[in-house]
Amino acid sequence: MMELLQTPVDQRPQWAALAEHRARLDGVSLRRLFAENPGRASEFTLGVDGLLLDYSKNLIDAEVMGALVDLAYATGVHRRIEAMFEGERINTTEDRAAAHVALRAARDQRMVIDGENVVPRVHHVLDEMGAFATRIRSGAWLGYTGKAIKNVVNIGIGGSDLGPVMAAEALSAYSDPGLNVRFVSNVDGSDIVSALRGLDQSETLYVVVSKTFTTVETLTNARTARRLLVDALGNEDAVRRHFVAVSTNAKQVRHFGIETENMFGFWDWVGGRYSVESAVGLSLMIAIGPENFASMTDGFRAMDTHFREAPLAHNMPVLLALIGLWYNNFHDAQTHAILPYSTYLARFPAYLQQLDMESNGKSVDTEGRLVRVRTGPVVWGEPGTNGQHAFYQLLHQGTHLVPCDFIGFLRPVDGPDEHHDLLMANFFAQTEALAFGRSEEEVAAAGVRADLVPHRSFAGDRPTNTLLAGRLNPFVLGQLVALYEHKVFTQGVLWGINSFDQWGVELGKVLAHRIFDELSQDEPPAPGHDESTNSLVSMYRTAAARRVRPRPGGDRDGAAVR
Numbered sequence: 115m116m117e118l119l120q121t122p123v124d125q126r127p128q129w130a131a132l133a134e135h136r137a138r139l140d141g142v143s144l145r146r147l148f149a150e151n152p153g154r155a156s157e158f159t160l161g162v163d164g165l166l167l168d169y170s171k172n173l174i175d176a177e178v179m180g181a182l183v184d185l186a187y188a189t190g191v192h193r194r195i196e197a198m199f200e201g202e203r204i205n206t207t208e209d210r211a212a213a214h215v216a217l218r219a220a221r222d223q224r225m226v227i228d229g230e231n232v233v234p235r236v237h238h239v240l241d242e243m244g245a246f247a248t249r250i251r252s253g254a255w256l257g258y259t260g261k262a263i264k265n266v267v268n269i270g271i272g273g274s275d276l277g278p279v280m281a282a283e284a285l286s287a288y289s290d291p292g293l294n295v296r297f298v299s300n301v302d303g304s305d306i307v308s309a310l311r312g313l314d315q316s317e318t319l320y321v322v323v324s325k326t327f328t329t330v331e332t333l334t335n336a337r338t339a340r341r342l343l344v345d346a347l348g349n350e351d352a353v354r355r356h357f358v359a360v361s362t363n364a365k366q367v368r369h370f371g372i373e374t375e376n377m378f379g380f381w382d383w384v385g386g387r388y389s390v391e392s393a394v395g396l397s398l399m400i401a402i403g404p405e406n407f408a409s410m411t412d413g414f415r416a417m418d419t420h421f422r423e424a425p426l427a428h429n430m431p432v433l434l435a436l437i438g439l440w441y442n443n444f445h446d447a448q449t450h451a452i453l454p455y456s457t458y459l460a461r462f463p464a465y466l467q468q469l470d471m472e473s474n475g476k477s478v479d480t481e482g483r484l485v486r487v488r489t490g491p492v493v494w495g496e497p498g499t500n501g502q503h504a505f506y507q508l509l510h511q512g513t514h515l516v517p518c519d520f521i522g523f524l525r526p527v528d529g530p531d532e533h534h535d536l537l538m539a540n541f542f543a544q545t546e547a548l549a550f551g552r553s554e555e556e557v558a559a560a561g562v563r564a565d566l567v568p569h570r571s572f573a574g575d576r577p578t579n580t581l582l583a584g585r586l587n588p589f590v591l592g593q594l595v596a597l598y599e600h601k602v603f604t605q606g607v608l609w610g611i612n613s614f615d616q617w618g619v620e621l622g623k624v625l626a627h628r629i630f631d632e633l634s635q636d637e638p639p640a641p642g643h644d645e646s647t648n649s650l651v652s653m654y655r656t657a658a659a660r661r662v663r664p665r666p667g668g669d670r671d672g673a674a675v676r
């Protein structure tokens with residue numbers, strides 16, 4: 115039987131209905147929507163296991179939400195959710211499952227992928243990680259010279275870095291203060307130099323994380339770390355006590371020189387950017403301990419269960435996805451800001467950048483056709499209140515519509531109460547100001563000089579979601595990450611794209627490989643690029659030939675660009 119092609123989303127009647135709603139609501143302000151519906155905030159608020167989403171300050175009404183939910187059903191979001199949990203090969207271009215939800219399954223749950231219940235394997239690795247983390251934390255694991263480990267250095271990039279680094283920072287208040295956990299990702303040699311500054315190699319454990327174990331940045335950093343370790347400790351045998359690997363590729367791990375007894379595995383059905391809950395989170399587990407890690411897993415699982423079971427109209431990830439689509443496709447918004455009111459979540463926007471932009475930065479649908487609607491937005495953000503003193507001007511008075519997610523907590527992790535009151539006062543004030551603005555009449559009535567009135571008015575109608583939880587802890591972090599994972603997946607389904615491949619990162623890698631030879635070989639291949647690239651390569655080679663190494667704390671290398 116011939117398979118029917120999936121209807122492009124913009125050809126669906128539900129899309130046309132949304133366009134009509136967009137026209138109907140044109141010029142209708144949030145002030146009016148709130149005035150007309152005194153129960154609006156409670157109508158558009160949803161709580162899931164202590165995490166609250168207030169989406170009332172969006173340019174929506176009940177009809178819009180109804181039409182968006184209709185679109186979700188029409189595009190089969192409910193069926194795709196089930197397919198993900200059933201371990202189907204939903205990553206069609208790579209012909210594999212995308213079953214990160216299995217990483218969070220309880221010990222007695224079943225998740226079948228390619229005919230095998232993978233939950234026992236998942237828990238086997240989690241148990242191994244737990245035992246290893248406990249040995250490191252208790253001082254039972256000794257380095258080559260007999261000293262306990264005090265420093266853990268995670269070497270990885272992309273999904274093998276951003277998740278652990280984000281979560282380790284988010285949960286740093288839950289970390290063992292006696293352990294120094296650092297992260298090296300960039301191939302820029304300054305990254306490893308600065309990460310290792312002040313560390314004693316005899317007390318340092320390297321966790322080399324790479325799904326493929328072929329990523330050039332990670333292998334380069336790992337080789338450099340190994341050389342430094344062996345130089346410091348004087349024997350290759352030291353590697354066994356100071357290096358562990360996290361990978362799906364045992365062959366390459368062995369090839370690098372790490373025994374598989376020091377390897378923690380995961381599987382090809384875990385995408386890199388969806389992997390923090392797998393062995394990729396080993397450094398994090400060492401930092402916060404297995405119990406806190408398990409509590410984070412519980413948070414993930416709570417959101418997974420909600421995502422699978424709640425009807426789409428009351429499903430938090432689906433609602434975020436639909437509201438995002440509403441701005442992306444019907445309000446011409448090109449970006450989406452993530453604004454956590456927590457210093458500990460400083461890396462959360464960067465983490466979500468990979469999650470969202472690598473997943474949904476696609477222009478071809480699952481059928482191989484060019485998509486005709488805009489897909490994933492540019493995701494960016496910084497913690498509040500810092501951002502308020504930097505870029506919020508544009509959010510309030512600029513010409514771009516920037517939908518924002520404000521993320522905050524009722525109680526502080528630490529610090530004096532006064533700080534938290536001020537922090538959250540700013541959070542609530544910002545979402546209020548963005549939504550309702552300050553009209554010219556109000557500004558004039560406040561006695562502002564007539565010529566300044568336009569400058570000092572705020573149009574309002576700048577949409578925000580408010581995500582509020584009790585306190586930032588491992589459980590809540592798990593909920594938040596799973597929430598965004600599922601939001602991104604849902605949007606991929608709505609747009610008809612595959613959120614689980616990332617072919618777009620390949621071309622640059624291939625070209626870099628070739629240019630590396632041109633930069634570094636004594637007799638390089640003839641440069642065969644465009645005029646611009648050829649001349650940049652040649653300028654670099656000239657500078658490299660004259661390169662002077664900077665002395666520590668002394669001269670800089672001034673030869674490169676003068």
Ligand SMILES: O=P(O)(O)OC[C@H]1O[C@H](O)[C@H](O)[C@@H](O)[C@@H]1O
Pocket residue numbers: 271272273274323324325326327328329332386387472616619
């Ligand atoms: O874990 P690895 O195999 O080293 O991959 C690290 C990262 O590099 C790639 O280029 C991909 O774009 C990312 O999705 C991935 O997370």
